[in-house]
Amino acid sequence: MIEKALRGSPRYWGLIIGLLCVIGLGAGFWMFQLTKGLVVTDLSRDVSWGFYIAQLTYFVGVAASAVMLVLPYYFHHFKDFSKMIILGEFLAISSVLMCMLFVVVDLGQPQRMLNIIFHPTPNSVLFWDMIVLNGYLFLNAIIGWTSLQAYRNNMAPPAWVKPLVYLSVIWAFSIHTVTAFLYAGLPGRHYWLTAIMAARFLASAFCSGPAILLLLTLLVKRLTGFDPGKKAINTLATIITYAMCVNVFFFLLELFTAFYSNMPGHMAPIVYLFKGFDGDTTLVPFMWTAAALAIISLAMLIPYKIRQQGPALVTALILLVIASWIDKGMGLIVAGFAPNPFEKVTAYLPTVPELIVSSMVFAIGALVLTVLWKVALSVRKEVEGGNISMVAPKSE
Amino acid sequence: MKSSRRKFLKLAAVSALGLGAGRIGFLGDAPAGAMDIPTAADYNAPMEAKHWGMAIDTTRFNQELVDVCATACHTEHNVPTIPGKKGVKWFFGGNFEETFPTEHGHYLAEDVEHRVYPLLCNQCEEPMCVRVCPTQATFKRADGIVMMDFHRCIGCRYCMAGCPFGARSFNFQDPRPFIKNFNPLFPTRTRGVVEKCNFCSELLAMGKMPACVEASGGALIFGDLDDPESDIRKVLRERFALRRKPDAGTGPSVYYLM
Numbered sequence: 001m002i003e004k005a006l007r008g009s010p011r012y013w014g015l016i017i018g019l020l021c022v023i024g025l026g027a028g029f030w031m032f033q034l035t036k037g038l039v040v041t042d043l044s045r046d047v048s049w050g051f052y053i054a055q056l057t058y059f060v061g062v063a064a065s066a067v068m069l070v071l072p073y074y075f076h077h078f079k080d081f082s083k084m085i086i087l088g089e090f091l092a093i094s095s096v097l098m099c100m101l102f103v104v105v106d107l108g109q110p111q112r113m114l115n116i117i118f119h120p121t122p123n124s125v126l127f128w129d130m131i132v133l134n135g136y137l138f139l140n141a142i143i144g145w146t147s148l149q150a151y152r153n154n155m156a157p158p159a160w161v162k163p164l165v166y167l168s169v170i171w172a173f174s175i176h177t178v179t180a181f182l183y184a185g186l187p188g189r190h191y192w193l194t195a196i197m198a199a200r201f202l203a204s205a206f207c208s209g210p211a212i213l214l215l216l217t218l219l220v221k222r223l224t225g226f227d228p229g230k231k232a233i234n235t236l237a238t239i240i241t242y243a244m245c246v247n248v249f250f251f252l253l254e255l256f257t258a259f260y261s262n263m264p265g266h267m268a269p270i271v272y273l274f275k276g277f278d279g280d281t282t283l284v285p286f287m288w289t290a291a292a293l294a295i296i297s298l299a300m301l302i303p304y305k306i307r308q309q310g311p312a313l314v315t316a317l318i319l320l321v322i323a324s325w326i327d328k329g330m331g332l333i334v335a336g337f338a339p340n341p342f343e344k345v346t347a348y349l350p351t352v353p354e355l356i357v358s359s360m361v362f363a364i365g366a367l368v369l370t371v372l373w374k375v376a377l378s379v380r381k382e383v384e385g386g387n388i389s390m391v392a393p394k395s396e
Numbered sequence: 397m398k399s400s401r402r403k404f405l406k407l408a409a410v411s412a413l414g415l416g417a418g419r420i421g422f423l424g425d426a427p428a429g430a431m432d433i434p435t436a437a438d439y440n441a442p443m444e445a446k447h448w449g450m451a452i453d454t455t456r457f458n459q460e461l462v463d464v465c466a467t468a469c470h471t472e473h474n475v476p477t478i479p480g481k482k483g484v485k486w487f488f489g490g491n492f493e494e495t496f497p498t499e500h501g502h503y504l505a506e507d508v509e510h511r512v513y514p515l516l517c518n519q520c521e522e523p524m525c526v527r528v529c530p531t532q533a534t535f536k537r538a539d540g541i542v543m544m545d546f547h548r549c550i551g552c553r554y555c556m557a558g559c560p561f562g563a564r565s566f567n568f569q570d571p572r573p574f575i576k577n578f579n580p581l582f583p584t585r586t587r588g589v590v591e592k593c594n595f596c597s598e599l600l601a602m603g604k605m606p607a608c609v610e611a612s613g614g615a616l617i618f619g620d621l622d623d624p625e626s627d628i629r630k631v632l633r634e635r636f637a638l639r640r641k642p643d644a645g646t647g648p649s650v651y652y653l654m
Binding site (some may be wrong): 026036037038040044045046047049103105107108109110112113115116119121123124125126127130182183186187188189254264265311316335336339341342343346357 | 455480481482483484485490493494495497498500505524527528529530531532533547548550551552553554557558559560561562565566567568569570586588589590641643644645646
């Protein structure tokens with residue numbers, strides 16, 4: 001089936017070449033980082049994880065979100081997702097790939113990374129994160145590819161795929177739970193040391209991930225005419241709305257515990273994010289932007305009539321993605337290090353090399369996604385006899 | 397694994413003695429060749445304990461004494477001097493609030509407020525850095541010392557996120573150009589690995605006290621916490637002592653005599 005990716009319009013090849021250029025540029029900067037060390041980042045003794053690890057966290061969520069299609073489709077026989085499900089699985093593949101690459105570019109000694117396998121250490125959550133991320137990558141690759149092949153041959157997927165699908169549903173929850181445990185078990189980091197961390201991660205994943213999937217699907221619909229179906233779009237929008245409500249609710253729970261209890265350690269990181277601490281207000285404008293966008297997106301998503309309209313839905317989803325990205329992709333990691341063990345704040349903002357290396361990882365993810373989606377949509381086109389919209393042809 | 401390593405080291409020491417080739421040859425090539433190269437005999441009487449610990453007589457510490465100890469430590473271990481937030485520190489100083497932030501001290505006694513408190517790895521009984529390390533590059537020895545294998549560390553910095561005391565430093569760049577006084581008897585590090593205080597395990601192996609303890613003129617008391625007759629236990633019986641962030645549950649082996 002991969003040959004489908006070798007034939008495409010000039011626009012398709014333009015995108016591929018563009019992404020390859022970004023990857024090349026980023027790879028150059030990564031070489032720079034490898035020779036100089038992480039001194040090219042704004043990381044420090046106090047803020048020892050930053051943009052890279054934050055992106056890992058965010059995209060684990062995007063990867064896990066495929067389950068929001070798989071679960072209704074397989075567990076509740078919600079057949080309207082049948083056309084989108086492969087897109088979700090392929091988005092999961094590219095997201096997990098990005099996650100793993102973000103860990104690699106964050107390592108000080110990436111050439112030694114196999115030490116995690118040579119010296120397996122079950123008491124380290126990072127060891128388990130390596131296992132669940134790799135497992136989820138293989139599960140989605142096997143399930144997605146096999147199902148697509150079966151669809152192409154006009155057959156039902158082989159029986160052994162079903163147990164893997166059920167496993168992948170549980171696995172999706174596990175990848176984000178384990179990623180939350182990376183942070184939630186550390187005694188000195190109050191912003192992370194909370195039992196609701198894994199639940200918050202899942203809630204934000206199940207709104208932001210499907211939102212990205214839906215935005216990309218609507219983009220593809222516009223570019224290629226592929227129509228996932230009105231009912232699929234509306235149902236996914238409903239799922240996103242509920243997940244975002246839960247996400248905001250969980251955050252408010254954090255606020256209650258921190259401020260009603262009046263415990264200094266619990267309050268400090270939240271004060272740092274929204275008001276500034278020890279004279280550092282770097283993240284304050286970002287966090288208030290996120291809060292405002294979250295509320296606006298909810299105001300547009302909750303009324304059924306508004307979220308049914310295409311442009312309003314797209315706007316709301318974009319706002320939601322920005323809000324959740326600031327919360328998880330910027331605030332979460334840095335606030336874990338603020339204040340530091342000496343009750344001081346060290347400022348952190350990603351440097352240009354950091355951002356360009358990150359854009360290399362984003363571009364690799366986008367490249368994998370483009371190729372996989374191209375294959376999926378071409379197969380669909382072939383099976384439907386050129387009728388990509390999947391409206392059943394008139395019987396003779 | 398630990399016992400087999402110990403056996404191997406003993407065997408290696410014995411064979412080195414047996415051969416009468418006590419000189420560790422390759423060290424002789426180092427630039428500071430004038431230094432005395434240790435022989436196998438130097439390792440005949442190591443300092444041993446069940447649980448190494450340190451008591452810090454904070455009443456005697458000011459910035460000057462902290463600097464003296466820090467210089468001794470950083471010279472012994474080839475710790476680079478890098479200014480700014482990407483620095484490497486094994487032994488450093490902080491005020492009361494930085495050292496004991498969870499005390500949230502108000503109306504402190506004046507002398508308590510104005511002391512400079514030495515900061516170093518707490519060599520915890522339940523070290524979080526060891527728990528989170530994905531490669532066992534950080535490990536705890538039977539005598540309580542939390543050590544690092546600089547050659548196994550992948551530089552993921554999980555230990556830095558795990559440590560509630562800010563005791564760990566990362567080599568954001570090649571540290572060698574920043575080493576002021578090179579000591580050929582201790583390895584330098586490469587960029588991309590984490591490092592921290594090791595309670596001078598390399599000196600203990602030669603029967604010597606840690607460098608900071610020697611430099612402190614008695615303000616740092618070092619000994620076996622499991623031995624009721626040790627100097628450190630005696631002084632802990634006599635004087636009130638604090639540990640940093642006991643709520644973090646890591647059980648520091650460093651005590652601050654107030």
